[in-house]
Amino acid sequence: MAGLSYFPHTGEDIRLMLERIGVKSLDDLYSDVPADFIFKGEYDLPEAMSEQQVRDYFHSLASRNVPLKVFAGQGAYDHYTPSVIPYITSRSEFLTAYTPYQCEISQGTLRYIFEYQSMICRLTGMDVSNASMYDGPTAAAEAVRMCLASTRKRSKVLVSDGLLPHVLETVRSYARYSGENVEIVPDVAAAVDADTAGVIVPGIDRFGIVRDLAPAVEAAHAAGALVVEYCDPSTLAVIKSPAEWGADIAVGDGQSLGIPLAYGGPYVGFMACKSEFMRKLPGRIVGQTADAKGRRCFVLTLQAREQHIRREKATSNICSNQSLMALWVTVYLSLMGPDGLRKVNALCSEGAHYLYDSLLATGRFAPAVEGPFIKEFVLKPLVDPAKLQQALLDAGFFGALLTPEGYVSFCVTEKRTREEVDAMVKVIREAAL
């Protein structure tokens, strides 16, 4: 009767149910809707497909995407995903649950979020992490709000222009509509003043360079401003952590922790801070407690910050997290451990430096921005960058992303091989550019 495998109702079921309700037809259940609002036309939608038709159609769509070896980063990194992760995250007890409101039957979700928070705290050195945000750029935008809320009578947040373009764009959008005063500057240490509530600086900038944050942190703290570090969590295994730099808040995108590129999402933002700013932190937070029998258990806590209690006075409008992606990251970090994560960085670094040297040796690039890098770097192209990009695409590679300065950006992860690097360099060396 209902005509679809997701609809369990038989004709007889519907008849009996309508009888109990006391109406004659399903349409009678819409008697409260003014008649001319009931859509009388035919919906301009495709005809229903069988399951096999759906599968075939999506495979045909997938075949229209060109498979490419990714040598690009700029906020999305092609790291390896261990096979355990999708196996765990597709368990339907995790996948088909809602936010853990009923904690007695949600200890699975609550426990992995607690583990996630603990791992983010350890990576960043911060005291408190929330249960995750939509993505890195929105976490940075929320950090602006947090800086303004955590300091008195200061109206401005300085954002380094070394942040990735998609982060800057998102921060700028949030500020435009909220009325927050955000200034994007080349050198936050030089621009910080008594009206500055906070500064946002990248641990690794959009050129891939590992930054020395000491000058920015000293200047900001001397002026009484908070320091937010935007970081790539994968690299925190080897470079100085936000806490080691003296940052107050750490944000970034967890995508580099084994989450597939997936055309940009879902990813997961993280946000952690020193304990003194805990009550200004947006989003869900999980805490440990006990039940009446003394059994350790976990609950959503510090909810007085949140929209369902505080409505317009909440720290943020966010009412969810990227829970399943937080699980993804938690399983990744559990598998990798300290040694695995360091190994990832060592392989990236070895591959990226090998590519860097090989590209310079082609004579088609010059050094652009000097400084230590791990997996991502920029060069100054001595050839037409558009032709370079097209030659790479034609040969099945994606790289040489153009920066606003006219540099080209490359990235090498542990997923790439020496053979792939050699093949790409050969294309560049031999192409008519």
Add this chain to the structure above:
Amino acid sequence: MRYYDKLIFELSKPGRKGWSLKDSFCGGAAAPAAPVPSGLCRQTPLGLPEVSEVDVVRHYTNLSQMNFGVDTGFYPLGSCTMKYNPKINEEISTLFDDIHPLQPESTVGGVKEVYEKMDSCLAAITGMKHFTFLPCAGAHGELTGLMLMKEYHISRGDTARTKVIVPDSAHGTNPASAAVCGFEIIVVKSGANGLVDVESLKPLLGPDIAGIMMTNPNTLGLFEREIREIAALVHGCGGLLYYDGANMNPLLGMVRPGDMGFDIMHLNLHKTFSTPHGGGGPGSGPVGVAEALVPLLGKPHVSGFHGNAAVILKAYAYILTLGREHISMAGKLATLNANYIKESLKDVYKLPIPTVCKHEFVFDGLLNDGAREGVAGATTLDVAKRLLDFGFHAPTIYFPLLFHQALMIEPTETESKEILDEFIEVMRKIAAEAAEDPDILHQAPHDTPIGRPDETAAARNPILQYR
């Protein structure tokens, strides 16, 4: 469900490993020298667990067994639309996993088709003109929609519109999103019939009003039948109408927000369009606009790249499965299921507004809570906790704020009459227990991995990470 007490950190043993990577990148060729000067290197130990692959798989499998999902059983959580999440959608959702978000259009023909077709499908379903897919959740969609509302007024040089009207029955995210977007919030009261009171609305309107946020059907599951007049009034004062799509499910294939006069709206793909909630996310909250706002649609850039592409894929698969033929059945059956439960329980639970509902409805606690001399009555919280003992997820409780003992039930269309009958029987049994001995309810749940936790202690002395 079985109580399992480990945390992954407690399984750690130095020297164990759960990873498998190649030894070196260059396979014996001279590796470049250490690239990062020691002054920029991490000194603090990482403190991540050291566990084997088997440890990880067993640990998270054990955790999953303390969790309840739609695949476990009935999940009548009001306002959350916990419908069944089709498996074919999961299967196809990984097909675009290897695509970098900055790849040029010429290399992503399949992805482009998904976004374009979704845009036209959602436009057909809602009566909006076009959608942006950047928002990652419902609240994120609200914020984006309000940004567009503001942009619209800015684009007309109309900068005096600083206030947004929100009904007292609205989701908490509505006023919170408006505040984040820099608006002042004006609350409009509901009447005794649970609907926005038009007479209370009139004096609030003026040249300072940017717009109104409405949920229709509202959070009581009631259709705002005076929406035509409300739209005329708000438009008349120069404001716009925002539609909170959290409750779109009963209108799927039946009623289009665009036809009701809404200018901007969001949809929750993780509610109406069947993508799984994942324990709190990822979702997707695309925002649609009427024709006049289309040129502004690309202005707010609210997330990193293109929104949650893999979630959008799943929702598209769902729409293709329903197709033109079945689209209206989802909403109708959701409405049938809600009214069936309501009519079957209204003699034991307080039904404050006894009219036909849409996909959900709200009870205001028990008719007889068992209160007597020296014995406290059973509350909505107690009913919710007792339901867990019988293998059901609880409804949404204490929301909306219009009633003290709100119990908000949304069954969705994917539940059979047999499941609903079981639920009704259990709800009646709980009501009978409350009348006889409320203490059975006070102490519930009895058969879950843990009992009620001490939430006060959790907030007073926060333990937020493993040490």
